[in-house]
Amino acid sequence: MDLTFFVQQLFNALQLGSLYALIALGYTMVYGVLLLINFAHGDIFMVGAFLGVFASMVLGLPFVAALIVSMLLTGLLGVTIERVAYKPLRHASRLSVVITALGVGLLLENGMLALTGADPRSYPEGFINTTSFSIAGVNLTSVKIIIIVLAFVLFFGLYAIVQRTKWGMAMRAISYDKFAVPLMGVSQNQIISLTFLLGASLAAAGGILWGTAFPVLSPYMGLRVGWKAFIAAVVGGIGDIRGAMLGGLLLGFIEIYTVAYGKDIGITSTWRDPIVFGLLLIILVVRPTGLFGVARRQKV
Amino acid sequence: MKYSLRVLLILLVCVAGSVPGLARAQDGGEQPPIGAWDVCPTSENLPEEVFIGTVFGVSGSVAVYGEPQQRAVDLAVTQINGSGYLGEGTTLVALHEDGGSDPETSIAAMENLAAEPDVSIIIGPTLSSQAFAADPVAAEAGIPVMGVSNTATGITTMNDDPELDQYVFRNSLPESAVIPGTVASATEILGLEQVGVMYGNDDDFTVSGYEVFQQALEEQGVEVLREETFARGDVDFSPQLTNIINDEPDAIVVSALVAEAVPIVQQARQLGYTGPIIGGNGFNSPALFEQAGAAAEGVIVGAAWNVSNPSESSQFFSTAYEEAYGGSPDQFAAQAYTGAWLAAAAIRCADSAEPDAVREALAGLADFDSPLGVYSFDEERNPVHDPVAQIVLGGQFDLLTDETAAQAFEAAAAE
Numbered sequence: 168m169d170l171t172f173f174v175q176q177l178f179n180a181l182q183l184g185s186l187y188a189l190i191a192l193g194y195t196m197v198y199g200v201l202l203l204i205n206f207a208h209g210d211i212f213m214v215g216a217f218l219g220v221f222a223s224m225v226l227g228l229p230f231v232a233a234l235i236v237s238m239l240l241t242g243l244l245g246v247t248i249e250r251v252a253y254k255p256l257r258h259a260s261r262l263s264v265v266i267t268a269l270g271v272g273l274l275l276e277n278g279m280l281a282l283t284g285a286d287p288r289s290y291p292e293g294f295i296n297t298t299s300f301s302i303a304g305v306n307l308t309s310v311k312i313i314i315i316v317l318a319f320v321l322f323f324g325l326y327a328i329v330q331r332t333k334w335g336m337a338m339r340a341i342s343y344d345k346f347a348v349p350l351m352g353v354s355q356n357q358i359i360s361l362t363f364l365l366g367a368s369l370a371a372a373g374g375i376l377w378g379t380a381f382p383v384l385s386p387y388m389g390l391r392v393g394w395k396a397f398i399a400a401v402v403g404g405i406g407d408i409r410g411a412m413l414g415g416l417l418l419g420f421i422e423i424y425t426v427a428y429g430k431d432i433g434i435t436s437t438w439r440d441p442i443v444f445g446l447l448l449i450i451l452v453v454r455p456t457g458l459f460g461v462a463r464r465q466k467v
Numbered sequence: 468m469k470y471s472l473r474v475l476l477i478l479l480v481c482v483a484g485s486v487p488g489l490a491r492a493q494d495g496g497e498q499p500p501i502g503a504w505d506v507c508p509t510s511e512n513l514p515e516e517v518f519i520g521t522v523f524g525v526s527g528s529v530a531v532y533g534e535p536q537q538r539a540v541d542l543a544v545t546q547i548n549g550s551g552y553l554g555e556g557t558t559l560v561a562l563h564e565d566g567g568s569d570p571e572t573s574i575a576a577m578e579n580l581a582a583e584p585d586v587s588i589i590i591g592p593t594l595s596s597q598a599f600a601a602d603p604v605a606a607e608a609g610i611p612v613m614g615v616s617n618t619a620t621g622i623t624t625m626n627d628d629p630e631l632d633q634y635v636f637r638n639s640l641p642e643s644a645v646i647p648g649t650v651a652s653a654t655e656i657l658g659l660e661q662v663g664v665m666y667g668n669d670d671d672f673t674v675s676g677y678e679v680f681q682q683a684l685e686e687q688g689v690e691v692l693r694e695e696t697f698a699r700g701d702v703d704f705s706p707q708l709t710n711i712i713n714d715e716p717d718a719i720v721v722s723a724l725v726a727e728a729v730p731i732v733q734q735a736r737q738l739g740y741t742g743p744i745i746g747g748n749g750f751n752s753p754a755l756f757e758q759a760g761a762a763a764e765g766v767i768v769g770a771a772w773n774v775s776n777p778s779e780s781s782q783f784f785s786t787a788y789e790e791a792y793g794g795s796p797d798q799f800a801a802q803a804y805t806g807a808w809l810a811a812a813a814i815r816c817a818d819s820a821e822p823d824a825v826r827e828a829l830a831g832l833a834d835f836d837s838p839l840g841v842y843s844f845d846e847e848r849n850p851v852h853d854p855v856a857q858i859v860l861g862g863q864f865d866l867l868t869d870e871t872a873a874q875a876f877e878a879a880a881a882e
Contacts, residue, residue: 169713171713172709172713175709175713175738176706176709179703179705179706179709180706182705183703183705287726287758289758292760297737299736299737299739301739306737306738306739308737310737311737380703381702381703381730382729382730382733382758383702383726383729383730388702391700422706423705423706424706426695426706426707426710427706427709427710430693430695430710435694435695435696436695436696436697436706436707437668437696437698
């Protein structure tokens with residue numbers, strides 16, 4: 168088959184997949200520590216993208232500064248949401264927390280709608296270098312390269328934090344046993360806050376990168392993306408950050424290559440989502456815990 | 468052709484010689500190059516004042532369209548009276564009612580006009596939804612009503628009673644009439660042989676746009692290499708566009724709403740495509756080049772009218788509008804201006820201010836010189852005139868010609 172075409176689609180898939188992965192990481196970390204599916208995460212991603220617009224339009228910051236400001240502020244927002252909305256419910260039934268998470272999501276969406284209106288936003292021209300160039304017939308933009316590289320850098324940074332630092336060890340420990348670990352002198356609250364801080368700031372990075380690749384920011388942009396990233400996390404094995412990364416990339420690859428080669432076997436691009444989710448269902452049937460998941464025994 | 472031209476000439480000479488009003492207008496050099504002066508002789512039996520009503524949304528969110536419409540009608544009325552178009556001693560008077568932004572306000576406005584004793588014809592309302600609600604009021608009162616910005620299907624066949632439909636006209640081209648003309652011009656000027664097509668398949672508007680495109684491409688003998696689809700709310704079109712670009716088409720044809728049009732255009736350019744992109748009516752919005760910026764250069768889209776239309780009557784209108792209001796007119800103004808002239812022509816040809824006589828004369832108008840081009844009504848009281856094909860060049864819509872096309876794609880290739 169045409170190699171240039173394949174490579175071109177490869178970069179399309181890497182771009183989309185690494186964006187999904189950045190968001191999926193937040194789902195998986197929160198689940199790992201709290202066993203909570205944070206359904207507001209897609210909307211935290213949206214807030215991150217809009218804070219980037221604010222930082223660049225109002226404060227006039229360049230890309231890197233806007234990215235850092237938005238990651239910090241969104242991280243703090245994540246911590247605040249946990250403190251205000253989830254912490255009081257830590258001992259309530261799981262269902263109550265999920266409903267609360269949905270409520271927080273709606274609050275963020277409609278709050279942003281009220282603040283900024285329904286007109287789609289985009290980053291100012293010159294916010295990020297958008298040179299297009301062509302290598303051996305493959306057309307690339309600097310944005311695409313930045314997104315892919317940055318997503319992998321952030322992932323490996325997170326992986327290092329989780330595997331190599333004491334904080335990371337504490338996170339893994341709490342994920343393993345949230346009753347025994349506090350007895351060892353680890354502050355459960357601090358670790359949970361750290362988890363939300365990291366997850367939300369990765370979502371903010373995802374949001375800003377998403378907005379530079381697809382410059383139509385709206386208060387509802389987090390909905391569909393959030394679902395897909397959640398599914399990516401589940402497929403990868405929710406609770407495991409390598410799984411989230413792999414799941415996100417896998418989702419991107421299946422989506423793009425369905426459209427790319429589906430036509431040759433009579434499948435139109437409309438089938439993109441049904442095929443993606445059908446394949447994911449099959450993966451889950453074969454491996455219910457996801458690719459990297461470990462089955463846990465639960466005492467009832 | 469030659470024969471009818473001669474007949475017209477003879478008619479014109481007879482009319483000019485016999486009617487003092489027209490002769491004076493010609494002497495004064497004030498006769499606007501519009502209004503088909505030769506379609507019928509100057510009226511003689513009109514009362515001192517003839518009234519036309521307008522229902523334009525000049526308040527609320529619609530005002531951005533309604534205000535230029537009302538101004539354009541005022542401009543036309545001034546010219547009609549200044550040139551003695553309706554004969555000596557007859558003045559055309561426009562009665563403006565605010566149609567607001569919602570159907571209810573338009574109904575009330577229409578009722579006010581229908582209650583006036585001497586209104587010959589009503590122009591408006593601004594939105595198709597308002598027309599569906601308010602036009603029956605005029606029709607039932609036996610007054611003809613002409614939409615100048617309603618493009619929805621079925622406007623002129625909205626009533627259950629076909630007798631009432633006879634009173635409903637419009638001069639605004641529906642989308643199905645704009646696309647074939649655009650495709651024909653683009654094929655001729657750009658020499659299209661094969662194209663890739665992309666459309667949103669979950670929306671009535673974009674699907675019907677796609678169907679019209681498909682038919683128009685077939686009529687022009689243009690081969691469709693590949694069809695790709697997307698859904699409303701999608702943001703990543705790069706796999707579909709990569710597929711299309713890989714086939715090396717002469718143009719990409721897209722039927723999308725403006726929300727999807729902008730990222731499609733941007734992503735096509737990012738994937739290295741510099742050729743023409745032909746869009747449906749969803750592309751006919753300044754938001755396209757305001758949001759997509761330089762990526763929008765070379766996008767081709769059809770419209771009923773463009774400010775750079777070179778015809779004499781169009782230039783005459785644009786100049787007069789700019790002189791009067793200090794800004795260049797948009798398509799809404801051009802259509803409203805033409806609407807007012809059509810109404811005046813119907814009154815003149817009917818030689819009567821009676822609504823029924825005016826209605827009959829209006830339905831019979833054909834080959835009428837207007838800024839929109841040579842204008843006629845078809846048997847369903849819909850407009851017949853050539854649409855214009857536009858190309859985005861230098862951050863605005865320009866007429867698609869050999870020159871503008873060469874400029875747009877030279878600039879793109881140089882980048």
